[in-house]
Amino acid sequence: MNQPRFNGVIKLDVRDSVADWTPYEPPKAPDGAPNVLIVLFDDTGLAAWEPFGGRIKMPTLQRLADDGLRYSQWHTTALCSPTRSVLLTGRNHHQNGMACITEGSIGFPGANGHIPDECATMAEVLRQRGWNTYWVGKNHSVPVEEANPGSPKRNWPLLKGWDRFYGFIGGETNQWYPTLAEDNHYIDQPYLPEDGYHLSKDLADRAIQMLRDSRACAPGKPWLMWFNPGANHAPHHVATEWADRYRGVFDDGYESYREWALRRMTELGVMPQGTRLSELNPMPEGTFDPNDTVRPWDSLSADEKQLFARMAEVYAGFSEYTDHQIGRIVEFLEQTDQLDNTLILYCADNGASAEGGPNGSVNENKFFNGWPDDMAENMRHLADLGSPNTYNHYPTGWTAAFSTPFKMFKRYCYAGGTADPLVISWPKGVKARGEIRHQYHHVTDIVPTILDCCGVEMPDVVNGVQQVPLPGVSMRYTFDQPEAATTKQRQYYAMLGARGIWEDGWKAVAVHGPTSGLGRFDTDRWELYQVDDDRAEAVDVADQHPDKLAELVQLWLSEAEKYQVLPLDDRKPAEILADPRPQPFPATDTYVYYPGAAEVPEAIAANIRGRSYRILATVEITDPDASGVLFAHGSRFGGHTLFLRDRKLHYVYNFLGIPPEQQFVSDPLTPGRYILGVEFAKESTGEHGETLGHTKLWVNDTVAAEGPMRTQIGMFSLAGDGLCVGRDSSDPVSAGYPTPVEFRGGTIDHVEVHVGQDQYLDLEKDAFAALARD
Numbered sequence: 001m002n003q004p005r006f007n008g009v010i011k012l013d014v015r016d017s018v019a020d021w022t023p024y025e026p027p028k029a030p031d032g033a034p035n036v037l038i039v040l041f042d043d044t045g046l047a048a049w050e051p052f053g054g055r056i057k058m059p060t061l062q063r064l065a066d067d068g069l070r071y072s073q074w075h076t077t078a079l080c081s082p083t084r085s086v087l088l089t090g091r092n093h094h095q096n097g098m099a100c101i102t103e104g105s106i107g108f109p110g111a112n113g114h115i116p117d118e119c120a121t122m123a124e125v126l127r128q129r130g131w132n133t134y135w136v137g138k139n140h141s142v143p144v145e146e147a148n149p150g151s152p153k154r155n156w157p158l159l160k161g162w163d164r165f166y167g168f169i170g171g172e173t174n175q176w177y178p179t180l181a182e183d184n185h186y187i188d189q190p191y192l193p194e195d196g197y198h199l200s201k202d203l204a205d206r207a208i209q210m211l212r213d214s215r216a217c218a219p220g221k222p223w224l225m226w227f228n229p230g231a232n233h234a235p236h237h238v239a240t241e242w243a244d245r246y247r248g249v250f251d252d253g254y255e256s257y258r259e260w261a262l263r264r265m266t267e268l269g270v271m272p273q274g275t276r277l278s279e280l281n282p283m284p285e286g287t288f289d290p291n292d293t294v295r296p297w298d299s300l301s302a303d304e305k306q307l308f309a310r311m312a313e314v315y316a317g318f319s320e321y322t323d324h325q326i327g328r329i330v331e332f333l334e335q336t337d338q339l340d341n342t343l344i345l346y347c348a349d350n351g352a353s354a355e356g357g358p359n360g361s362v363n364e365n366k367f368f369n370g371w372p373d374d375m376a377e378n379m380r381h382l383a384d385l386g387s388p389n390t391y392n393h394y395p396t397g398w399t400a401a402f403s404t405p406f407k408m409f410k411r412y413c414y415a416g417g418t419a420d421p422l423v424i425s426w427p428k429g430v431k432a433r434g435e436i437r438h439q440y441h442h443v444t445d446i447v448p449t450i451l452d453c454c455g456v457e458m459p460d461v462v463n464g465v466q467q468v469p470l471p472g473v474s475m476r477y478t479f480d481q482p483e484a485a486t487t488k489q490r491q492y493y494a495m496l497g498a499r500g501i502w503e504d505g506w507k508a509v510a511v512h513g514p515t516s517g518l519g520r521f522d523t524d525r526w527e528l529y530q531v532d533d534d535r536a537e538a539v540d541v542a543d544q545h546p547d548k549l550a551e552l553v554q555l556w557l558s559e560a561e562k563y564q565v566l567p568l569d570d571r572k573p574a575e576i577l578a579d580p581r582p583q584p585f586p587a588t589d590t591y592v593y594y595p596g597a598a599e600v601p602e603a604i605a606a607n608i609r610g611r612s613y614r615i616l617a618t619v620e621i622t623d624p625d626a627s628g629v630l631f632a633h634g635s636r637f638g639g640h641t642l643f644l645r646d647r648k649l650h651y652v653y654n655f656l657g658i659p660p661e662q663q664f665v666s667d668p669l670t671p672g673r674y675i676l677g678v679e680f681a682k683e684s685t686g687e688h689g690e691t692l693g694h695t696k697l698w699v700n701d702t703v704a705a706e707g708p709m710r711t712q713i714g715m716f717s718l719a720g721d722g723l724c725v726g727r728d729s730s731d732p733v734s735a736g737y738p739t740p741v742e743f744r745g746g747t748i749d750h751v752e753v754h755v756g757q758d759q760y761l762d763l764e765k766d767a768f769a770a771l772a773r774d
Helices: 061-064 082-089 124-126 199-218 240-246 254-268 302-335 364-368 375-380 396-402 441-454 546-562 573-577 763-772
Strands: 036-041 069-071 132-138 164-168 180-182 185-187 223-228 342-348 421-424 434-435 490-495 499-504 506-510 526-530 591-592 615-622 628-634 638-647 648-654 662-667 670-687 689-701 702-711 723-725 746-755
Touching: 036 082, 036 302, 061 254, 061 302, 061 421, 069 702, 082 124, 082 441, 124 132, 124 223, 132 199, 164 199, 199 223, 199 302, 240 302, 254 499, 302 342, 302 375, 342 441, 364 723, 396 763, 421 499, 441 628, 490 546, 506 546, 526 546, 526 591, 615 628, 615 638, 648 689, 648 702, 662 689, 662 702, 723 746
Parallel strands: 036 223, 036 342, 069 434, 132 164, 132 223
Antiparallel strands: 069 421, 164 180, 180 185, 342 421, 490 499, 499 506, 506 526, 591 746, 615 670, 615 746, 628 638, 628 723, 638 648, 648 662, 670 689, 689 702
């Protein structure tokens, strides 16, 4: 923005001078400009929520829908980071460098994972025009090499136009024990689950606090808030009483749910009468990842049906509980007379998630470590699914069900991946109440809509940088013109090798699954649909309209060139993960950590996976009853920790949360100076890729305990639970102590971690874990 010039008069004496405050006045929004609240859920298909025809009750969303508009043909990019980047800037995801999630970045203009300055955020534009700006919840927009305390914060929210940030930087986090960041630094969670903590509640508390501060200090100033809960991404964590609200609701299975949901969607008018249900497994074998296959409900055992149904109940309870917390924000706006002039957009970032695979999981990290699920063990967790004891995700059958009536789901360019719920409510600005809009629109149209409603134009230059024009259109015309034709001209889709394009009611889709490794894009078969009538993309009309199909395929290539989509990348996750990327620090085999520091994210912590290692803590014990954690990394679902308890040194390696914990214990220690540590010598690789070897527990130069041990080949956690010295943050690694168990009764000078050169890594397991975090 150009700052106004000083037009006063400057003389030698201030008495002869004329002041001019104009260049220094804070920006003022247009008179009557609205507040803006964007609520963005994760991993939610169109058929999940009751206002759109699903079984999950969402009272807050229903209230907003009854007081506003539902959109039946609103679309996203099919993946998390890309969609969020579009909501940030209004540009297509490849213009933002976000072809994939941040963990899948590659060194090309459209896929590098760094949003360029030429694509300024809506927050920066509105802040410079007089809005306060607040971001609460999930981020997943910071490049992976910068998502740590020692990084430059150029891509963190505060340097991207946001006044405040509170939430989590990665793609997912434990809802009971999250890894939190505030503004530009990591913090510990404010209290624990036993005291009533859940992330959804915490985020709502912080959002209300920010809005309360704004109201108290700048009551006439509008604000923009982006509220991003962890829901409905895994882990599906919620208190039992919320999951129990859905007892028996999903017992009929996912095929039955799909038929029921389509009937209700047509009754509500979300889907046109006559819409056909797509096939349950619609893609030909060999064109997609087999882990995306759905097992027929009738093929399941009685135990599997019971477990799978409970997983859906927990997911539903998680969603409704989070909606309840959002309701507290809406109630605050009503109590403070702000609701009438608040533009609220309530939506989701991509279709339902298939990361649970055909069988679902009670500890998702087992899958990403190549460790088979044990149905007997899973059934033992039936009663506590959703609790801190599980890290659960439902199976692909429910993914397909919540994506009714569409083909496929998240990551795919069929509507199952891209069609998402959107409700817009603005009592002052929208006359219609409780109506549905069917105009075809896309996430690129959200920023133009918000700026239009705010009376602000996207400037040509922001902070001295020439801006890329917005490719989307405002949806404001739909507010009071229900029958108006869409003003959207076309929209391309591209995700991990999957492709599609929509124009004027026609949609072409390549039969090419994401991360399929097929290559040979020029030989792909394309399908053609008339989606105004065939919303489910159930009837391929390519043979009837070959000229139209050829036209759309050529148009996709033109759009790909225009928006820097190429090169296409459908490589297997292992290949994508192995792609060279900038490293924040030089490689080393010795790491030194100190107490009192923030936890170190696993992505940059000492990597002991698949190799020998040694951990040495230099400690002085001053109290005979000294206790607490010297070193910890991971959580109850996998990790290792060195700690003092009952005057003894303990080392626990918790292998994927599978009992019993592998434990080594010394004789009692007396006060004095020590080097306390553990050494693991790798010997072989096990059946499932795990590392087998021998462990020694050291007290100075004496072996205090030793024995065989196995270690994980994959990461300890899918997100969060980093390395700590002097405490264990978040979820405890060992059941032998509660968190945070700060070390007391002495001092820790430092902890050294030495890693061997004998590393074996399974990159495919690493890659699947990375992609699960989106």
